[in-house]
Amino acid sequence: MRLKIHFIIKISNSKIAKRIKEQVRIKFDENKYQVKISESSFKGETKTLARQAVLNKTDLIVACGGDGTINEIINEIKEKEFKIAIVPIGSGNGIARHFNIPLDISKSLDLILRHNYTYVDIGKVNESVFLGNVAFGIGADFIKNYHKIKYKGLVGYFLAFIKTIFSIKEKQFIIDIDGERITSSPLILIVSNTNQQGYNFTVTPKAKTDDGMLDMFIVENISYLKNIINIFKIILGLNFSPGESIYKKIENLNITLQKPIKNIQIDGENLNVNRGVYKIKSVKNTLQLITPN
Secondary structure (H helix, E strand, C coil): CCEEEEEEECCCHHHHHHHHHHHHHHHHCCCCCEEEEEEEEECCCCHHHHHCCCCCCEEEEEECCHHHHHHHHCCCCCCCCCCEEEEEEECCHHHHHHHCCCCCHHHHHHHHCCEEEEEEEEEEEEEEEEEEEEEEEEEHHHHHHHHCCCCHHHHHHHHHHHHCCCCCCCCEEEEEEEEEEEEECEEEEEEEECCCCCEECCCCCCCCCCCCCEEEEEEECCCCCHHHHHHHHHHCCCCCCCCCEEEEEEEEEEECCCCCEEEEEEECEEEEEECEEEEEEEEEEEEEEEEEC
């Protein structure tokens, strides 16, 4: 019986999409595989295509895109026993880098043909799930600004970074973790399942996707000058002095807002919100993902 595979390609570059389709037709023997290739060209279409794949009882869904594409797909299959694979053609590709999935299209397709599945943890924030991370503060504002800029990739990241550091706004949270309460006005608050946030950049280098834990990193919003210094420490991977940051491994936490916020970031995508409490937890061994190891 042929394996049913649905490739969902997030269109950002028509030449890249064409390469993927050509390579799939060459590599996937039609006697062994029943392949469907779909293209997602507007916001929300990836979710619709993933929903169709579920209804069609697809054996494997392949996310061809970046972290946001992966997130859209897993949020449609979060309650199903589904298998996924990744062809990383996004900007930062933080999730793919964490799992050492090749960034080369041909090599990532070859990896899929090996059928090496790994059970991985995911994170959950209220009703949504994430494979990479969820961020509040400057991490969320940065992504919001990035999506407003017409330039993508490193140029877009740089321009979004400049815009973000000159428009930092105070945010006040109460964070409850296993009986411990932290009152925070964070410059950055990120809860991550992976050890990458994209382009080999990380603030959670100890994160694992098989330990049933999430890694939380906080840097306080102190003053404009200190914020700039701390941002460059993060970018350059420099260590913080004791008391300058908080790094914890957690199973779950609740974040209560003292001041309203307009958005959070989930797996590199901006999410407009209007919630007072965010319940975040790790869900162990939830997803089957094709990986090199």
